[in-house]
Amino acid sequence: MMCDDLARDVEAYADRELDADSTAAIRLHVSACASCRQRVAERETLGRLVRSVPYRMAPDRLRARVVAQVERRRSLSHLLVRTAAAVLIVTVGVGIMFVRSATIQSDALVEDLVESHVRSLLAEHLFDVQSTDQHTVKPWFLGKLDFSPPVIDLAPVGFPLVGGRLDYVSGQPVAALVFQRQKHTINVFVWPASNQGSGTRERTIRGFNVRHWVRHSMSFWAVSDLNDVELNEFVRTYQMWPP
Amino acid sequence: VRNAVEQLPPDFREVLVLREFEEMSYKEIASVIGVPIGTVMSRLARARDRLSALLTSSSLAMERQR
Numbered sequence: 001m002m003c004d005d006l007a008r009d010v011e012a013y014a015d016r017e018l019d020a021d022s023t024a025a026i027r028l029h030v031s032a033c034a035s036c037r038q039r040v041a042e043r044e045t046l047g048r049l050v051r052s053v054p055y056r057m058a059p060d061r062l063r064a065r066v067v068a069q070v071e072r073r074r075s076l077s078h079l080l081v082r083t084a085a086a087v088l089i090v091t092v093g094v095g096i097m098f099v100r101s102a103t104i105q106s107d108a109l110v111e112d113l114v115e116s117h118v119r120s121l122l123a124e125h126l127f128d129v130q131s132t133d134q135h136t137v138k139p140w141f142l143g144k145l146d147f148s149p150p151v152i153d154l155a156p157v158g159f160p161l162v163g164g165r166l167d168y169v170s171g172q173p174v175a176a177l178v179f180q181r182q183k184h185t186i187n188v189f190v191w192p193a194s195n196q197g198s199g200t201r202e203r204t205i206r207g208f209n210v211r212h213w214v215r216h217s218m219s220f221w222a223v224s225d226l227n228d229v230e231l232n233e234f235v236r237t238y239q240m241w242p243p
Numbered sequence: 244v245r246n247a248v249e250q251l252p253p254d255f256r257e258v259l260v261l262r263e264f265e266e267m268s269y270k271e272i273a274s275v276i277g278v279p280i281g282t283v284m285s286r287l288a289r290a291r292d293r294l295s296a297l298l299t300s301s302s303l304a305m306e307r308q309r
Contacts, residue, residue: 011288015262017269046295050263053245125281128270 002029006036014043019131110221112169114205116176117187117223120165126178126185127163137164141175149175149190150218152241159186159234179234186224186234193219200235211235247297255290258283 006029012018013026030037120126129140138151144166153161159179167176169189179186193214203210209231211222220238224231237243248256261272269287273280 011284011291012269015269015287042295043291046291046298047263049244049298050248050259050294053248125279128280 003033003036006030006033006039010039010043014040014047109170110203110205110210113187113189113210113221113223114208116167116169116189117185117208120167120176120178120187121185125165128165130163132161132163134161137161137177140164141166145173145175147192147218149177150216151177152238154179154234154237154241157237159237181224181226181230181234184224184226186222186226186231188238189221189223191219193217200239213239215239244298247294250297251290251293255286255293258286259290259294262287 006013006026009018009022009026013023016023018026026040030040129137131137131140132153132155134151134153138148141149141151141164151161151164155161159181161177162180163178165176165178167174167189169191172191174189174191177188177190179188196214196217199213201212203212208223208225209228211231213220213235222231222235222238224234226234248259251259257276258272261267261275262269267275269280269283272283276283278286
């Protein structure tokens, strides 16, 4: 634990959103570092100050009216989204009929995956669940997806699992598992496979390496800026895990 | 403090209120306002940064003396 790590985690720490390990690490660091101790104290003081502001709940009737309006607006926007989705499905359907090429569809999918990978790094949204414990990450997906993605940790071979999140690829919710190799992030997107693939497919898009395979009726897509050799090693190990 | 909270942009005030007064977790806030958890975290951090800047150092000092 360094001062930089604390600067990053102080909010989550004060909000008690960190896991037990990170919380313990911060406590230990704070007990030895005066400037970080002050930083945490200031953050806690700010919280107390904010909570000292009188906070009044809206009267029940007003609250109910606001909620009702929001719900109405939300159901309207759902309708719009659904209509847009229906139009899109028709358009895509017609497009596919004309083009009759599976390659183009899969190109779009790979583009989509690379986009998701980049977005996850840019938008500070790498994890919904940050944990190196596969038994924490796997149950987190329960109730969020209609399938249970296999979750493994490859830390023993230098690719530690660091977390997972819910992502959307081609309009469907998928599981994204996040692995780390030194400073490189590997996103593994997982969803039920519609067909049995064989072997591993390799692609490179805008400098990102993409690997795809199907195993136990699940479709896996690994995306990373990691070099070919190491990513292939990751994929080989992943496919054969547990050894 | 109240003035400072009221000066925050609505997006920032929203997450701050849900966190400090409604005592919701990041995950709950994310599902209530329909944004990813990462966005909740960054909005909260920015809301607090802005709040600290708005508040005079004297009010922080006063509170610390209590």
